[in-house]
Amino acid sequence: MREFTNSPLINHTRISPHRNSPRNRPITKLTIHHTAGNIGLENLGEWLSRPTTRASYNYGISSDGRVGMFVEERDRCWASSSPANDHQAVVIGVANSTLAPEWRVDDRAYESLINLCVDICRRNGIAELVYDGTPDGSLTRHNMFSRQTCPGPFLQSRFLEICALVNAQLGNTQAARPTTPATPTPTPAENGAYTLHVPLPGHTTAADAMAGTNPRNTQQPGEYSVFRVHGQAVNITRRAGSPGSWINGALNTQPGAAAPPEQNFTVSDENLDAMVTLGVVNSPSYWRRVANIEHLDALLSAAAFPGRLDSRIYNGVTTTEDALDVLRDAGIITNADYWKGLLRRDDVSRWLGQLLINIANRSRDVLERIIWAEARGEDLRGQVLVGNVIMNRSRARNFPDGIRAVVFANGVNSQGVRVYQFSLVSNGSYARATPTATQRQAVDQILDGVDHSDGATFFRSTRGLEGSWHETALHHLLTHGGHAFFREH
Numbered sequence: 001m002r003e004f005t006n007s008p009l010i011n012h013t014r015i016s017p018h019r020n021s022p023r024n025r026p027i028t029k030l031t032i033h034h035t036a037g038n039i040g041l042e043n044l045g046e047w048l049s050r051p052t053t054r055a056s057y058n059y060g061i062s063s064d065g066r067v068g069m070f071v072e073e074r075d076r077c078w079a080s081s082s083p084a085n086d087h088q089a090v091v092i093g094v095a096n097s098t099l100a101p102e103w104r105v106d107d108r109a110y111e112s113l114i115n116l117c118v119d120i121c122r123r124n125g126i127a128e129l130v131y132d133g134t135p136d137g138s139l140t141r142h143n144m145f146s147r148q149t150c151p152g153p154f155l156q157s158r159f160l161e162i163c164a165l166v167n168a169q170l171g172n173t174q175a176a177r178p179t180t181p182a183t184p185t186p187t188p189a190e191n192g193a194y195t196l197h198v199p200l201p202g203h204t205t206a207a208d209a210m211a212g213t214n215p216r217n218t219q220q221p222g223e224y225s226v227f228r229v230h231g232q233a234v235n236i237t238r239r240a241g242s243p244g245s246w247i248n249g250a251l252n253t254q255p256g257a258a259a260p261p262e263q264n265f266t267v268s269d270e271n272l273d274a275m276v277t278l279g280v281v282n283s284p285s286y287w288r289r290v291a292n293i294e295h296l297d298a299l300l301s302a303a304a305f306p307g308r309l310d311s312r313i314y315n316g317v318t319t320t321e322d323a324l325d326v327l328r329d330a331g332i333i334t335n336a337d338y339w340k341g342l343l344r345r346d347d348v349s350r351w352l353g354q355l356l357i358n359i360a361n362r363s364r365d366v367l368e369r370i371i372w373a374e375a376r377g378e379d380l381r382g383q384v385l386v387g388n389v390i391m392n393r394s395r396a397r398n399f400p401d402g403i404r405a406v407v408f409a410n411g412v413n414s415q416g417v418r419v420y421q422f423s424l425v426s427n428g429s430y431a432r433a434t435p436t437a438t439q440r441q442a443v444d445q446i447l448d449g450v451d452h453s454d455g456a457t458f459f460r461s462t463r464g465l466e467g468s469w470h471e472t473a474l475h476h477l478l479t480h481g482g483h484a485f486f487r488e489h
Helices: 041-048 107-124 152-156 159-169 206-211 269-278 284-290 296-304 320-329 336-343 346-360 362-375 380-395 403-407 437-447 469-473
Strands: 029-034 059-061 067-069 089-094 139-141 193-196 200-202 217-219 222-230 233-237 245-248 410-412 418-420 458-461 475-480 483-487
Touching (some): 029 152, 041 067, 107 159, 139 159, 193 233, 200 245, 206 245, 217 245, 269 284, 346 362, 362 380, 362 403, 380 437, 380 458, 380 475, 380 483
Parallel strands (some): 029 139, 059 089
Antiparallel strands (some): 193 222, 458 483
16 A cells, blocks of 8 residues: 655644544545635634534535645545545545535635645545545535535535536646536536427526525526536537536426436434534434435534634524624625525424524623533522633633633543533533523623623632642632632732
8 A cells, every 4th residue: 555645735733533433445546625704714623523523524625725634644534424435535625715505715714725635636646536426436515425515506506617617737638527417407518409398597697596595597398509517517609619607407306207216315423413512402303304405404504613603692582583693793604695585384384483583692692601500509699700700711812712612621531531611511511501590690691791700701609628739729700698709829
């Protein structure tokens, strides 16, 4: 087996624990994912290192074009829902510059993706990058192995282009092999004849055609010429050799042919687990059963990511309209109209509306839960004090940025065990929290500016306080009820 090396193009390294070492196959493939958000390398590395994430990439690319390594090439990352693929593939996660449904990628990230693919191919002896629309090609995509939209329509529509650009730098002038997906109408060769059997919306870009967004016209049934092909997207024209409109060729079903199978969109266990931990949902089995909506898994992934919705508390979002405004302002969604349309569907409106409201209220819920876990036996002032400490930390330079990041801050102790900053997160009390009117009143006071803490960023029980690290290393500010409060000297 060829000796494994890593890319010299990396700008950041944080190795994820979610990997198999070593991989059991030589590297013969590349697999491209998207990160379902505009995520920096540092935040991506932090997320891929969490015990609850249970996923990883070999490399990640941020929108500014920087490259991060999270699993060395000698090891198999956990990415594509296919161990057989991942043992052979170097997997790359690319940040998005926009969210669903377009999932576009910044030009700088796209350029870095091409350069990284060239480097991986050269070092691993991959003479030609081939995308044939099946898992057998040397360029594969996540949704070949799992029912989801990853890598998103923007990147997926460019897989043939990626092959062409990479192969040109490899000195291989042969174009990428055209995709032949298993659809009712085979994808034709460029410059060939094309029969459109049913009216289909025409689009300006292949990505819009595959996502069903921004239609500019309707292409009527008849005979056309093919100007260009990207995966299942076909640019058809009445004038051979001139560009026309992009359509989704998978929808061009011949009259009388069997209808394409109904798509099933699932939500991942990782994202459901994150929502349970955050208190957004409490019955994963129910959500797995009902959540058959495109882009929902990506929304949950964006909502679970650190930094989103953490910089402020939204005070009691109660309507879906307000929830959509909050999620749009936080960058969780970009197209509120898409979700409004879903909310008009009787089969999903009951649960989707409440889910969106719960996500929008996430930071408030996190604060209520940690107050319940740490201070529910204290009076109202004592509970406000604990909330004040969380808020003080979320704004301090030497603590994680954001409410949720503060509450879930963690590290590995000398025994190699991951422990959380707040012990009641580690022991499960936070996850079992059932906030009451008292915790909600405490958060209301905090939002109104009530602060009894004198800038405290630490607190602990008064039991066993004498001689403790808090007493010897920190400045004691005050004691209230069963807690003492401190800040650094």
